[in-house]
Amino acid sequence: xxxxxxxxxxxxxxxTTLLSSSNGVAQTPEQQKSWDAxxxxxAAEDRAAAERLAQERAARKADPMAWVRTLDPxxxxxxxxxxxxxDGFWATFSSSHQVKRSGQVITVWLRQEYAxxxxxxxxxxxxxxxxxxxxxxKEQTRNLLIIYYPTNxxxxxxxxxxxxxxxTPWNPIVPGTQQESIFLWACALxxxxxxxAN
Numbered sequence: 390x391x392x393x394x395x396x397x398x399x400x401x402x403x404x405t406t407l408l409s410s411s412n413g414v415a416q417t418p419e420q421q422k423s424w425d426a427x428x429x430x431x432a433a434e435d436r437a438a439a440e441r442l443a444q445e446r447a448a449r450k451a452d453p454m455a456w457v458r459t460l461d462p463x464x465x466x467x468x469x470x471x472x473x474x475x476d477g478f479w480a481t482f483s484s485s486h487q488v489k490r491s492g493q494v495i496t497v498w499l500r501q502e503y504a505x506x507x508x509x510x511x512x513x514x515x516x517x518x519x520x521x522x523x524x525x526x527k528e529q530t531r532n533l534l535i536i537y538y539p540t541n542x543x544x545x546x547x548x549x550x551x552x553x554x555x556x557t558p559w560n561p562i563v564p565g566t567q568q569e570s571i572f573l574w575a576c577a578l579x580x581x582x583x584x585x586a587n
Contacts (some may be wrong), residue, residue: 442505447503449477456480460502461542468500469575474568479503481567491564493526496533497578499571502541512548515541522554525576529559530568 416424449456453473457480464466467486473479482500490495501517508514520534533552539545562572 408557416506445504446476450475453477453480457503463500463542472570477504480561483571483573483574485578488582490579490582493521493570494524494581495576496522497575497576500543509537510550512539514539514548516543518543521571521575522571523575523579524559525579527559528562528572530562530572531557531559533557 396525419442426549449526455474455477456477457470462470463482467484468482469485471481473481474571479521482502484498484500487498497520499519499521501522503515503517506513506515507517514537516538517531518538520533523530523531533554536543536549537550562569
C-alpha cells in the first residue's frame with residue numbers, strides 16, 4: 390500500500406512540474422507584457438463605459454423628458470406620449486389607430502421605449518409594442534401580442550410573441566400603477582366611442 394502511495398505522490402509531483410514548465414514555455418515575457426496591457430486596456434474601457442452610463446443615468450434622472458424628446462413621436466401611427474419613468478428609464482406611448490371595442494372590452498396598441506437594452510424572451514430590445522385588451526367593467530387586462538425591437542422607435546428585426554385569446558388569462562388592474570393610467574385612458578376612449586363593437 391505504501392508503494393502505491395509513493396507512486397501516486399511521485400506522479401503528482403511530475404504532473405505539477407510538467408504543468409508549470411509548459412506554462413513557462415508557452416508564455417514569454419513579451420507575451421506576458423502584451424496580455425497584461427490588453428487586460429489593463431479592457432479594464433480601462435470598462436471603467437470608462439461605466440462612468441458614461443452613470444452620467445447618462447444622472448442626466449435622464451435630472452430631466453426625463455429630455456430623453457423622451459430624443460424619441461420619434463411617430464404621430465403618423467397615432468402614437469401619443471403617455472408617461473415617463475421618474476428616472477428616465479422608460480417611456481410609454483399609446484396609439485389611437487386600430488382601436489377595437491366589443492362590449493366592455495377594448496383592444497389598443499401600446500409602445501414602450503427603454504433608455505437601456507433589456508433582455509427577455511425577445512432577446513435584447515429597446516422598444517416593445519403590445520396589443521392589449523382592457524375589460525372596463527371587470528377592471529382587468531391581458532396582452533394578446535408582443536413585438537420586440539432591437540432599437541428605439543420600433544425599428545430593426547422584430548421578434549413576435551402571440552397569445553391565444555382563449556388561453557390567455559386576465560390580470561387585475563393594480564391601483565396607482567402605470568397600468569391603471571393606461572386602463573383609464575383606454576376605457577375613456579371606449580366610452581367616447583359609444584356602445585357596440587368598433
